[in-house]
Amino acid sequence: MDMIWVMIKKELKQYFISPIAYVVMMIYLTLSGFFFFTNMQTFSDQYQRLKNISQYMQDPSVLAQFNLNGMVIAPSLGSMLFVFLYILPLVMMRSLAEEEKQKTDELLRTSPMTLNQVIAGKFLGSLSFVLIMFLPTLVFMSMLFMYSSPEWGPLITGYVGLTLFAGVGVAIGLFASSLTENQIIAAVIAFVLLMILLMVDRLTMSMADRDIITGVLSYLSIGGHVSNMLRGVIDSRDIVYFISFMFFFLFMTRRTMEAKGWR
């Protein structure tokens, strides 16, 4: 555990002593803030309109289905996930590729720690960075609580869902970074893998009659699992899905590193 902790601290330090961390965080928070703002704007426009209609029709039930959770929180979390799709490959591309290119992997290879400790340290270090990057978005959400009273539950499950998605993205990014010493190639591979995982259920649209394949493909797709959590539904199947994908890509990372002689 000490060695994992040493690796986590090293990874975080490497993020924060280079300008990359601040640039990536700024891009992430700006984009998320932008999407939050547009969602808020849509909400307030629609709300005004519906308020007029309900007054005119003298029927308050029109407004009942209209809430911040569905109109602002869920879509904002959805757009943050969308931004992750682009940002995670950039956050992760350096991880192992740069160690190999600068030959600093020899320091890690001759240090008294196991390969699992190296991988766990790299994974948890990067995941902590991603959490530090996206937790400030809670400031946006807290503004909603200052002026209204949305439900807590879906907000919490939404953040848990985003964290799990980030975990899968970080594991994929780590795997991509283990394949090559070229950061650009690593970023592209990670982006394509994440994109495929998000989009694979689109294939099922034209083959509604094939039950098994449709079932498998839509299970494999991240989209459905994440949207459950963004809506506030916690299903153990979704959690198993995320955890198993994380471990699958960490295992693939281990195999790649073993093939390069890491022990």
Next chain:
Amino acid sequence: MIKVDQLVKHYGPHRAVQGVSFEVAKGEILGFLGPNGAGKTTTMRMITGVLPPTSGSVHIDGFDVSQNPLEVKQRIGYLPETPPVYLDFKVKGYLKLVMQLKKVPSSLRTPNLDWAIEKCGLQDVAHKLIGNLSKGFRQRVGLAGAIINKPQVLILDEPTVGLDPKQIREIRKMIQELSEEHTIILSTHILPEVSMICDRATIIHGGKVVLDQRIKDMTKDRTLEEIFIDIISKDQTASAEDLKATPKEEN
């Protein structure tokens, strides 16, 4: 202290190292020589556990590198060809990281850090970014990283490359001082360096050990350089003859 036994490394069809064996006793400095591409770096990487050997074994202080890698890694300091330094770290920050990675007990960290910085002459650059340092200084930072946990075994791959003559002399002196407590394998192309500071020289060529002798026993009539050139060129003519001979046999 170090026992290398029938070490073999193949990269696909290419046989980089073909059955290298030697032993280094405690406190000895071994000069590890050979022309470019002879398999020096590959052998050193296998000794330090960076590369798994195709076959053969390495024992350090009785521990097998492939069976007990953690025990071995705690006992060695390794300076690879390219110093494994993080360019965006400051010198002190990097050395502190190395101590954590090498599990140096926290009570020893301050004295070890000061000792390594002083030994490698890094006082003036301790607070500078490694990326802004010259090649020679990066080499010294790498060396400081290799010795900072005061390992029993020190493996140095061309430690004096890129240093100025004054630094080279300092590093040599340092290596000699270290040999009182440490066992050292030193690879280099500067042959007089070996005659000066090493106890023994091992020459490998084409992935095989072609000479393993004490310095004392060899420099009576011929210099190490003469011996080295002699062995290498003899081997080259031999292999050239091999090549000529093969088609004849077919005819």
